[in-house]
Amino acid sequence: MGVEKRLYSILTNPTYTFLLFFSIAIIPRILVWTLIPLDWNFDSYHHWQISYLTLKIGLRHGRLWDLNGCELYWGVVPHLVQAFLLGVFSTASITPYRVLNILLGGVNTYLIYLIGRDNFYWEIGLYAGVLFAFYPPAVIFDAIAMQETLALCLALLSVYTFRSRPGWSGLLLALAGQSRTEFWLVSIVFVMGVALVERLSMRAQSFIVSWLMTTGVFCTLFWNWTSNPVYPLYWSLFNVFGGWTEQGLGRPFLDLMTTWISKKVLAWSSKTTGQALLGSTAVFACTFFHMVRRRWERYHLVLFFLVVTVVFSPIFVPYYPDHTRSLLFMLRMSTPIAAFGSILLICLIYRAKLNLFGGRLRRLPVELALVMVAIASLGYLIPSYSLFQxxxxxxxxxxxxxxxxxxxxxxxxxxxxxxxxxxxxxxxxxxxxxxxxxxxxxxxxxxxxxxxxxxxxxxxxxxxxxxxxx
Structure with missing residues (x-):
């Protein structure tokens, strides 16, 4: 009996399908929590501090709160969600948000299946979802109280609803941008891409207006709180461009940006990892031009993956191979790339097996091999993260x-x-x-x-x- 026949009764029932992918995903995440019981990432506790102080002090002043002045530096949505959980459960523990992240890890896996199924074929969604369920950084970081899991969930929901409910898609993407600042940058580029590809169709108008209105609400809040409507994005980029360094203090933002870009291009051109980053940027530019010109049918999924790759890759790739500790901490930034990339990767493998050598590669278990590699890598990485406790x-x-x-x-x-x-x-x-x-x-x-x-x-x-x- 083939895979299709064995899974037919499950995949034709939406409830059973959700439970299948949800269970596959949360089992390894619970296992990681068991093996690494202590939340080992110091940033988790800073996010907790903002949420806890917002609940206890900030809300009565109509704003977020922190002892270190970072209450608006990161995405505000996860802090509000965690503050809500702390209030509902009347606790000061970080545990409720860790539990939420594990549950969202299961939801994310299911959403990847749905996106793969609806845009390509059910089997592509199946293997993409299973592959992501065991993707080591996703499994490990979903078991702690960081922001990335919720931000990714909102981004996946946005992509999933893009074709059927563009208004909701725009709102969800805006919320993703206010959950992780990098997604704000991703959303700006993606919205511009949608406008160029669809030439302001009704779907594009609904999506863009929804995104603008939701983002505008947050920008208004930032303006009232700080006099800077893009406060989190501005200061995140200011930090990336070296604004807090001795050489950067007092220099204009645009000057910092152009200096940073020129230095990075020069440095990356002589390193293998840097060449890969520059290459991915070139591929993005060429693909985007072709996408706009030809108006691809499923452009939104490919465009989102390309933008995510260009934005998130420079955050963790330069740490390889010389800065292992920093790389392990920043591998969480590879999770959005893996989430959307798993769908496209399985699609390429599926088409290659059908078209190469007259289809004689169809029975080659490449997808299962990738899943086994992911599981083996997870087992290899767990001891390294355990040391951070x-x-x-x-x-x-x-x-x-x-x-x-x-x-x-x-x-x-x-x-x-x-x-x-x-x-x-x-x-x-x-x-x-x-x-x-x-x-x-x-x-x-x-x-x-x-x-x-x-x-x-x-x-x-x-x-x-x-x-x-x-």
Whole structure:
């Protein structure tokens, strides 16, 4: 009995189909959580800090909140979602958001199947979904409390609904852009591509207007909060272009951008990984030109994949092979590429097996081989990520020892991981946590009288110094 006959009764029932892909995806993610029980990524705790303080302090002021001034630097949607979960479950634990990410990992796998099935063929969707279910970075990062899983879910939903419900597609893509700043950049390019390919058809108009209106709401909020309507995107690019470096301080944004581009093009042209990045950009430009000219039927899927590849690849590829630790942390940026790329990869394999050598390659199990490689790679990477738990454990131990000296009052600490421990384990209230952004120390003040006034005014009884973050 072939695969088609064995799966027919499942894949013809939408509920069974969802449960199949959902189960295939969440099993390895739960396994990773079991093997790596501690959320090992320090950024998870900073996102938690923003969500927790937003719930406890920020919402009553009509905005997000953070002790380190980063409440709007990343996407705001995941922070609001996590704040909602913390409020619903009346907890300070990071666990509810980790559970949500695992569940969304199953949803993402199912969406990949649907996109592959609806745009090509059910078997392409099947193998693409299974391949992504075991893609190592997706499995590992879906088990922690980061933003990428929710952002990818919204992006997949946008692509899935693009042809049938363009208005919803535009809204979902805008929300993806406010979940992960890179998707905001992706969405801008994608919206421009849709306008050029479809020549402002009714579908394109519905999609673009919806995206503009939703994005406009967030831009209005950013304008009211910061006087910069594209605050997260601006400062993310400012950071990428070296605006915080000694050489970049005080230079105009456009000057920073042109200098960065010229330096990167020069550096990448002499490195294998850089040549790959430049090559992918050239392929994107040529393909996009042909796409606009010929008005491809399924252009939206290919266009989205190409834009995602060009935007996300430079974030992690340059770390290979010399900076292994940084590469492991940044491999999460490969997940959107893998999600959309798995569909196109399986499609190419499927067509090659049908057309090459008179179809004699049809029974060659290339797709299963790729899945087995993904599973083997996952087993290889888990021990490497498990080692990162040590840093978090040390921060927890430092917080525990610090708390032993606490006798009430305000704690000043810039380390979100330690703040998480203080709030979740030792039940420190949000109002009793303060950051050095509010201290004379942060502004280079040396007058001891100013420190005494600040300590007294804020009832500071414990100041935790954590090195470069303080």
């Amino acid at each position: 040590e840093d978090i454990s040390l921060a927890f131990r430092a917080a525990d020892r610090s708390f032993s000296h606490y006798q009430g009052g305000t704690i000043v600490c810039d380390n979100p991981t330690m703040n998480y421990r203080l709030a979740s384990r030792w039940k420190i209230e949000a109002e009793d946590l303060l950051g050095n952004h509010y201290s004379p120390y942060y502004y280079g003040v040396s007058d001891p009288v100013r420190y005494v006034e600040w300590f007294k005014g804020n009832n500071v009884t414990l100041w935790i110094y954590t090195g470069s973050q303080s």
